[in-house]
Amino acid sequence: MKEYEIAIVGGGPAGMMAAIAAEGKDVVILEKNQELGRKLLLTGGGRCNITNNKPIKKLLDSFDDKNFLKHSFYTLTNEKLLDLFRKKGLDFVEEDDNRVFPESEKARDVLKILKEYLEDVDIIYDFDVYDISKEGDYFVINDYIKASKVIVATGGITYQETGSSGAGFKILDTERTNLKYGLVPLIANYNFEEFAGINLYGVSVSYKDKSYLGDVLITHKGLTGPAILNISNEISKDLDYDLLENFNVKLDDVKIAIDLMPNVNKEELLSKITKDFQAKGKSLLKNYLKYHLTNSFIPFFMDQAGVDGEVKLGNVLKEDKQKLVNALKGLELEIIGFNSALSKITVGGIKTSAIDSKSMESIECEGLYYAGEILEPVGISGGYNLKIAFSTGYLAGLSASKAL
Structure with a gap:
């Protein structure tokens, strides 16, 4: 049986970052795929939206579980995260909505640098974990690996072709929400x-x-x-x-x-439409809508709104103006x-109440840590979920290392 100080189950963003944080310890990553970071390569349309660069307080306000995430986000700040890559020659650009991408626009460049940090870490590929048991002060994995600490970073249950099969939820009986x-x-x-x-x-x-x-x-x-x-x-x-x-x-x-038309309210829109219809009374409604909608979308819109596009603006009835406004402001x-098949993340996971937010350690099982998408917190698109993965992974690796 092979012995390690820390065994990390899962070689995605959280697992790799956990190994980086545990620098200097005897670490093994157990990866079920034939390569690390398969899902990472798909993020941001292959460009890797590595994080969201909002000020940290605003970033935390974006999450329902902000109190749980707070310590991990402050432990691995965005600046610290990006500096890990800048030290290896990869810089970043910030786009709209504070989304951060590598300057090269290649997710593979991000993965390449993460792997460089893992040169002294053992990685076992095609390793499908089916059992984790605790025997005394040690954990035994598949009767093959023995470790003092275990970090479970197996991801969620969606996007299964990347290896996210929900294995972590099946192996360990830790309290979770619905997935x-x-x-x-x-x-x-x-x-x-x-x-x-x-x-x-x-x-x-x-x-x-x-x-x-x-x-x-x-x-x-x-x-x-x-x-x-x-x-x-x-x-x-x-x-x-x-x-x-x-x-x-x-x-x-x-x-x-x-x-x-989210930048105008219903009253303002109705007033504008009324004035426009009076000024351009001979124009057809369908042609007027070109000022507000993509041309090819207009037939569908008119059908849903219940208005006739062939009517001249000067002849549009009051109730049809209101239908138009209602549809523009709330097309149901x-x-x-x-x-x-295209679900990018899993909503739900290991309950935050079962985890110590200061360390990512299981409250019930000493020496067992969780990180990444297997956890309950979830974010919107725009770098939020990779932020969770990297920060919780880093905190888990750091905590496990310090506890040895």
Whole structure:
């Protein structure tokens, strides 16, 4: 049996960062794939949105679990995280919404540097962990690895082709929430074939009392884009299901609303439309809408709004003006499913109440730590989830190292 001071289960962002933080200790990473960081390579469309550079207090305010994440975020700040890569020659650029990407725009460059930091770490590939047991002061993994400390960073249960199979939840009996789809495209109850590829820029998407600003992309199957992915988290949280029991999730009576003109309120919009209609009375409604909407989206919009685009502006009835305003400020769409194969993260995981937030150590099992997507906290798109992975991984590795 091979013996180590620290065994890390999972070689994703959290696992790799945990190993880096445990520098100087005898560490092994147990990775089920044939390479490290498979999911990391897909983040940010292959560009790796490594973190979000909001001021740390504002960043924490973006999370429901901000008190749990606070210590890890301050332990590995964005500046400290990015400096790890700058020391190896990789610089970064900050784009809109404080999203941070490598200057090279290549996720593989981020992975390459992480691997450079792991030169003195043993890595065992194709290692599928099926059992972790504690025997005295040590942990035994698959009757093959013996370690004083174990860090579980096996990820979630979505995007399974990257290795996120939910194994960590099955191996250890630690209290968890239900596991759900997150940052997932939505399937709408419409045939979008002729509208596929249309972008709706800078809109606001809402579900019940939650809303997110961002772009929406219409696809053959439905809707995606940052605003849709973010609102999908809220829909998922609101539904009662658990992916460990069933991947086939049905949506019933789920509706979202898209505010196509979020920078103006209904009263202001109605006033503007009334003035425009008076000034351009001979123009057709469908042509007027080109000032506000993508041309190819107008037929679908008019159908949903219940207005006739062939009517001249001067002849539009008062009630139709109101229909138009209501649709522009809240185009309601029925959602019938998740495009589950493209779910980027898992909503839910090991409960924060079961973990010491100052160390990422299990409250019930001394020497056992958790990090990354296996944990309950989840963020919106834009670098938030990699921030969780890197920071909790670093804190877990540092804590396990200091405890030896």
